[in-house]
Amino acid sequence: RLAAPVISGIENNGIYRDRISLKITAQKGRIHYELTADGMEPPPVSASSPRVLGPIILDSEKGETLQFKIRARTLSSDGSFLPSEEVYAAFTLDRTPPEAPVITGVEDNGYYHKSVSFGLVTVDKGDIYYSVISNELGVNELYGDKEEQASVQKYLEYKGMVEVDVAEGARRLFQISAYTVDEAGNKSRRTKSWVIAIDKKSYYVSEKGNDLFTGIRNKPFKTLRKAIAAAEESGRKLILISMGEFYLDWGLELPEGLRIIGGFNPDTWERELFERRTVLDAGSYFKQGGELLKISGGEILLESLELKDSRAKCRSLVTLESGTLMLKDVKVSLDRKQQGSIIYGIFQSGGSLKIYTSEFTADNVYQGAFIYSTGGDLLVKNSSFNGPHSSEIFQALLIDGNDANNLSGLTVKPGNGRRVSGINAVNASLTITGSTLFSGIGKEIAAALDLRNSQIMVRDVRIQGEKQGNYTMGIIAKDSRIQIESSTIIVAARYGASGLYIDRGSLIMKNSNLIGKSTPEFLYLVEMNSAAGSIYNNIMTGNSSGDSISAILTATNGDWFNNTIISGSGSDLTVGFMIKGADRSRFVNNIILRRKKERGTAFYQVGGEKAQISILANNLSGWEHFLVLGPLQGEGKIRGRNEGVNFFFSSRRRHTR
Numbered sequence: 001r002l003a004a005p006v007i008s009g010i011e012n013n014g015i016y017r018d019r020i021s022l023k024i025t026a027q028k029g030r031i032h033y034e035l036t037a038d039g040m041e042p043p044p045v046s047a048s049s050p051r052v053l054g055p056i057i058l059d060s061e062k063g064e065t066l067q068f069k070i071r072a073r074t075l076s077s078d079g080s081f082l083p084s085e086e087v088y089a090a091f092t093l094d095r096t097p098p099e100a101p102v103i104t105g106v107e108d109n110g111y112y113h114k115s116v117s118f119g120l121v122t123v124d125k126g127d128i129y130y131s132v133i134s135n136e137l138g139v140n141e142l143y144g145d146k147e148e149q150a151s152v153q154k155y156l157e158y159k160g161m162v163e164v165d166v167a168e169g170a171r172r173l174f175q176i177s178a179y180t181v182d183e184a185g186n187k188s189r190r191t192k193s194w195v196i197a198i199d200k201k202s203y204y205v206s207e208k209g210n211d212l213f214t215g216i217r218n219k220p221f222k223t224l225r226k227a228i229a230a231a232e233e234s235g236r237k238l239i240l241i242s243m244g245e246f247y248l249d250w251g252l253e254l255p256e257g258l259r260i261i262g263g264f265n266p267d268t269w270e271r272e273l274f275e276r277r278t279v280l281d282a283g284s285y286f287k288q289g290g291e292l293l294k295i296s297g298g299e300i301l302l303e304s305l306e307l308k309d310s311r312a313k314c315r316s317l318v319t320l321e322s323g324t325l326m327l328k329d330v331k332v333s334l335d336r337k338q339q340g341s342i343i344y345g346i347f348q349s350g351g352s353l354k355i356y357t358s359e360f361t362a363d364n365v366y367q368g369a370f371i372y373s374t375g376g377d378l379l380v381k382n383s384s385f386n387g388p389h390s391s392e393i394f395q396a397l398l399i400d401g402n403d404a405n406n407l408s409g410l411t412v413k414p415g416n417g418r419r420v421s422g423i424n425a426v427n428a429s430l431t432i433t434g435s436t437l438f439s440g441i442g443k444e445i446a447a448a449l450d451l452r453n454s455q456i457m458v459r460d461v462r463i464q465g466e467k468q469g470n471y472t473m474g475i476i477a478k479d480s481r482i483q484i485e486s487s488t489i490i491v492a493a494r495y496g497a498s499g500l501y502i503d504r505g506s507l508i509m510k511n512s513n514l515i516g517k518s519t520p521e522f523l524y525l526v527e528m529n530s531a532a533g534s535i536y537n538n539i540m541t542g543n544s545s546g547d548s549i550s551a552i553l554t555a556t557n558g559d560w561f562n563n564t565i566i567s568g569s570g571s572d573l574t575v576g577f578m579i580k581g582a583d584r585s586r587f588v589n590n591i592i593l594r595r596k597k598e599r600g601t602a603f604y605q606v607g608g609e610k611a612q613i614s615i616l617a618n619n620l621s622g623w624e625h626f627l628v629l630g631p632l633q634g635e636g637k638i639r640g641r642n643e644g645v646n647f648f649f650s651s652r653r654r655h656t657r
Helices: 146-150 224-234
Strands: 006-008 014-016 020-025 030-036 056-058 065-075 087-094 102-104 110-112 116-121 126-136 162-164 171-182 192-199 202-205 238-242 244-248 252-254 259-264 278-282 290-308 314-336 342-348 352-356 359-373 377-381 384-386 390-400 404-408 411-413 416-426 429-433 436-438 441-452 455-459 462-464 471-485 488-491 496-510 513-516 522-529 532-536 539-542 547-554 557-561 564-567 573-580 586-588 591-606 612-616 619-629 635-639 645-648 654-656
Touching: 006 087, 020 030, 116 126, 126 162, 202 224, 224 238, 224 244, 224 252, 259 278, 352 359, 359 377, 390 411, 411 416, 416 429, 416 436, 436 441, 441 455, 441 462, 471 488, 488 496, 496 513, 513 522, 522 539, 539 547, 547 564, 564 573, 591 612
Parallel strands: 014 087, 110 192, 202 238, 238 259, 244 278, 252 290, 259 290, 278 290, 290 314, 314 342, 314 352, 314 359, 342 359, 352 377, 359 384, 359 390, 377 404, 384 411, 390 416, 404 429, 411 436, 416 441, 429 455, 436 462, 441 471, 455 471, 462 488, 471 496, 488 513, 496 522, 496 532, 513 539, 522 547, 532 557, 539 564, 547 573, 557 586, 564 591, 573 591, 586 612, 591 619, 612 635
Antiparallel strands: 006 020, 020 056, 030 065, 065 087, 102 116, 116 162, 126 171, 171 192, 619 654, 635 645
């Protein structure tokens, strides 16, 4: 009997992923075999069975699994030997990826408030590999691109249940990713990912909640007061509030590090697109004259809230004594018309106040301000202020004593009242950039900027006097230092208007526009009294049916260089520059024009004190008189186009052409 053949290249019951090279060898005789690939048993081997002439190559398509079974025996070519015993082998060529594993113990997009453990199972035989990454959990719970995050993970072999946890006071997002590798070495077609959140930082407040609940996401508190008390006790300093109106029966003092964010859907706890703010209002039993919220230290964030006092209870909606208060997307609403009442949106006596993309509005206010700051630092960006329809005295921003104030991207409208102003600063230092400031509509007076003993930089700002006001001023400044760059000032009024009124202090103005609209009584573009000035590279124009004066200079010491000044027509008085008192101004290389040549005086000197002015190389066109000298004692020179013309002031008026 011939010896049985030997099968090599596979193992019986083996599972393979790659192409197989099957070898069948024998010492003597011819080898015949029978092979199936569908798991069926092959027939017995006979002389008519295929003969082995070399290696048998076996392969399958990607995604295909073949179950091979083979029989082989050795036969004598001349019949002198009995056939060998059959040899048999079964093996699998598996190129079908297994299914991805299934997670247990947690749900995809699940939200948890304590540690959790998850398991992984697969329907295919093989091994599971997994990874866990975590990120700081954002308020909006944006999960990001799972596949991209999973592609950079370090995977571990799964051995059993895996615990996921965060430290107390933390709030993190976890991405769990896993795939399967079967016995053939095939990897599941995709890596499956799940996202869960563990939040040991937040409390939730909803109108549907209950203060007997634990304050977690699916069992929120009913009141903000309860959430704040729980936050102080536990150290969880993030409070998320659903949309709706929440009434406070007494003021709340916010603990250090607290963040209060509103505008959430109470069912999904996702941010809504349009109704994005939660309302906090004074309740029926709120103490008269208190504050809605009080900050006495630490860092506090208020976001997506509306603060209001519909029952006229509060002295201020927010009081900041120390620490840092940040407002983001907050609306502050004022309404207080009672005679003699005063209300402030935010009262700051210290600390640092930072306001971003917020909105301040008022309906009827007897007296008050959106922000009243008496100390600390103030930063306001990209916010709007819309004053009341009626008031007695109202300032949109009232700043008293602050050293560092930075205002940018603002729109300030102080509204209507007897006396109104956009920004009122006393003993303060301010920088204002990229903003639009309105004067408001005042029965007595309205001003976009009202300064006392302050220092201010104005850059890329539009200042607009509102023509509905009786008397309107762009900037009023006393004992202050002002620098204006690349800005535009437009003034108009029902009766009279003034662009800049500078009483003592100093003015630097360059590369700016000053425009006066028609007013029936008077239009003064610039008024300076006992002040120093450097005014250059500006354009100034004005028109009035009453008195039209480009500048009134009283005992000033200023340089007017390279300006273009076009004066309008006044029915009573039309003057380019009115010089009063002991003035020491210099006018060099300016264009000082009348629109058409008619009555009017380029330089009109009045008063009884000695003055010295220099008028050099200017273009004086369209004026009836270049210079009118009043009854005073003084001297001056005109040079340039009128080289060598000297004049001396006497006790009588002289007209010089």
